[in-house]
Amino acid sequence: MRIVLFVFVYFFCARLTLAQSSNYQFNIVLLEKNSSKKIPYAHILQGKQLVTVSDHFGNAQINNENLEVDYTISCIGFGSLQIRLSKLNPNQRNIVFMTPDRKILEAIIITPTSLTDMIAEVYSNIPNAYQSKPHMLSGVLEERYMDTLGHANISSSAELQIQKAAYLNRNTKGEVKIDSLARQYDVKENQQYQIYAGAHIPHRFDFVMRREEFINPNSFDKYMYTYKGEREVDNRKLEVIQFEPKSKGLLGAHFRGKIYLDMNEKVFVKAKYEYTKFGILSNTASRWADQRVFITEYKSGSEGWYFAYTWDEAVNYERNFLLSQYYRTSEVTPDTISDWNYEERTHFVEAIEAKTADTVVIISKPNALPDGSYARKRRFLEFIKKIEAGFGLELYKLNAQNIDANADLIYNFEAISLNESFRIPSFDIGLSSTFRYRIRPNYILLLNQSENYNQSIKKSRWSLGMAYRLNFETLRPTHLSFSMSYAEFKNQFMFDKQLGLTPIYQQKASGLMGGLNYEIRVNPKWKIGLSYNYFYSFNDKERLYVKKKYGLFNLFSKKHDYPQESIVWRSDEGLTTPDVFDRHSFALTLMLSLE
Structure with a gap:
């Protein structure tokens, strides 16, 4: 029995070794x-x-x-x-x-005035050669992220409908609807990778529609152009022109690469280019990549040339990963102004465009954290994208009245006599500024400041508080938020100058302010908001003083206080104390999201 068992184990191990080898x-x-x-x-x-x-x-x-x-x-x-x-x-x-791909034929002699003249001639023909009416592209997007160390292999595929504007003018935006979205994940070592399909690339990489600077005559002085000969593609003879930045400074050009021109039809057929990272505002959404290369092609249709294909590849050497995106148009139809519903629109706007669609966000496990500088940069960007800032108009509701003030004051043994009338209107308008920080998806930290510019009665307010935001399903994304803040209001009655002094009577009230705010998003960056606030005061202070400015450009000032009883206020109803603010205010604000 032992011999039989030994023989069985021997043959099993031998077969296993053979299979492995x-x-x-x-x-x-x-x-x-x-x-x-x-x-x-x-x-x-x-x-x-x-x-x-x-x-x-x-x-x-x-x-x-x-x-x-x-x-x-x-x-x-x-x-x-x-x-x-x-x-x-x-x-x-x-x-x-x-072997390098050298399909470019031997250079032939051409006789344009210059290469820039060739490009400018094609550039001026864009409105005539390309689609002159709004149209819709249907196609498939493929995206793949692969860590070259084998930690991850993620693929995404989506069917898109893209609303394109006419090529008559420069345009950088457009609507996109995702009809279907599929993803495949193959992730090892328990690492998490989050990737967003680049559904916006048919707009972002359309260098003709965007009139990118390497084809724009207004930017020719930033580039050096070199003729690389003639190339035959799809039975078309294309002139190949290489472009490079002239300088590498902060104001340098944003791109380098090659463009392919059909001088018979005067069109840009293709471009292969990459970011340079020289310009101050260049490729802000792609600075995580050490190298980013694009290929964009156009094809001729019944209504003119259209955006047919784009491919891009982003490489980060330090992180050792590769991201590639690919889109090809399968059908071009006239734009019938498709009425995409809320779910279809927000699927693109919120899930893709607002998340910087072509960017890979990596969250590693604790034993694979990125280096310190990378981590700090990522934390800083995470902080920045939660910030919103805005400016607007604030409308104060006031207690309308006419009021007189009388006072006799002494300053440095000289008499100051106050005898003025003030008219308090029913409403007053001021400028407001708002700063927000999103702590949680629905909880927002608020900081507001507003001030009017009435020369007689100056009003200002600041507040610090929290808001809770609700989302509503409408044609455009909208939000309704409730806020509670600590606020301080200040009213200053400004008297005429005497003896180089400005007499001021000041009222300051601190308390709680509740607010109701309604916002509608115009696009992923901008919102318009309308808010109502009610103020409840629990601490009021009054102060009468004269202010004297001194120093260089009167940058400094000193104040001398007087007892409140020194001033007497009268209205139509007799002796009184000014009661300016009616506790109600309204604001119209334009907000910018830094995300």
Whole structure:
């Protein structure tokens, strides 16, 4: 019995060893054929399935037990290459050379006045050559994020409808509806990755519609243009022009790359370009990427040229990851002004556009935290995007009355006689500023300040409090919020100057202010709000003083107080004390979200 058991264990282990040894592991290094430079982030596919991506040093690993399998290696700027595992050695590093894609034909002699004249001629023809009416694109978006260390492989796919404006004028925005959205996750080592489909890229990467600066005559002085010859694409002869920034300073150009022009039809057919990170305001939503490359193409339709295809790839060397996005138009139809409902609109506006759609947000487990500078930057950006700031008009409701003031004061042995009348209107208007910070999704910290510019009676107010916000399903996203704040109101009666002094009678009230605010969002950044506030005072103070300014440009002032009994107030009803504020105020505010 022992012999039988020994033989069984022996054959089982031998078979297991054989099975394991038959799963081959191939290590390859990708190099450029001419210069032997390493090729990072090349895609290695088996059929249409992405197997792996080479790392920053051109290294990649393939595991397969079948040696008679073909793999395709592709990388931007290189011709695709097919390899078979049987040609590789599993026991050593295999060096694979890739040939640069040099499909550009030999340069021919052209005789424009200059390259910029060629571009300007095509630029001026945009309204004639491209879609001249609003239209709708239907297509498919594919997005993939892959950590080259193998920690994550996430794919997203969405069917889109895109409302495009006519190409008659520059336009940077448009509506997008997602008809379907699917995602696949393959995440290892218990790491969390959150990724948002880039549904807005048919608008953001439409360099013709946006009149990007590398084709805009107003920005030609920022670039150096070089003629790279003629290239044949789809039986069209295209002129290839390379552009590079002239300077690398803060005011430098935002892009570098190549544009492809059809001078027969005078259209931009294609562009391959990347961000430079030189300009102050360049690629603010993509600064997390060390390199970001775009390819955008246009095709001819029955109503003119249209946005047909875009692809972009973002690489972060430090984090060792790759993000690629791909969109292709399958149908172009006239825009019938589709009435997308609330759910369809907010699915794009809130879930995608407001979340910086093409940005990867990474939250690692504790033992894989990013370095200090990266973490601080991420915390700072998380803080900034919760801030809203706004300016507006504030309408105060007042107790309308006519009131007289009399007082005899002494300052440095000189007499000051006050004898003035004030008219308090029913309403007064001031300017207001608002600062908000979103603590929780529905809880907001509020800081408000307002002031009027009435020369006779100055009013000001500041408040600090909390608001609770409710969301409503309407055609445009709207919010209703309730607030409670600590507030201080100040009224100042400004008397005429005497002896270089300004007599002031001041009333200050502190208390609680409750508010009701209604907001409607105009676009992802801007909101318009209308609010009502009621103030309840529990601490009132009065003060009579004269103010004297001194110093350079009268920047400094000193005050001398007098007893409140020194001034006498009279109205039509007899002796009185001014009661200006009627506790009610209204505000119309335009808010900007920094997200």
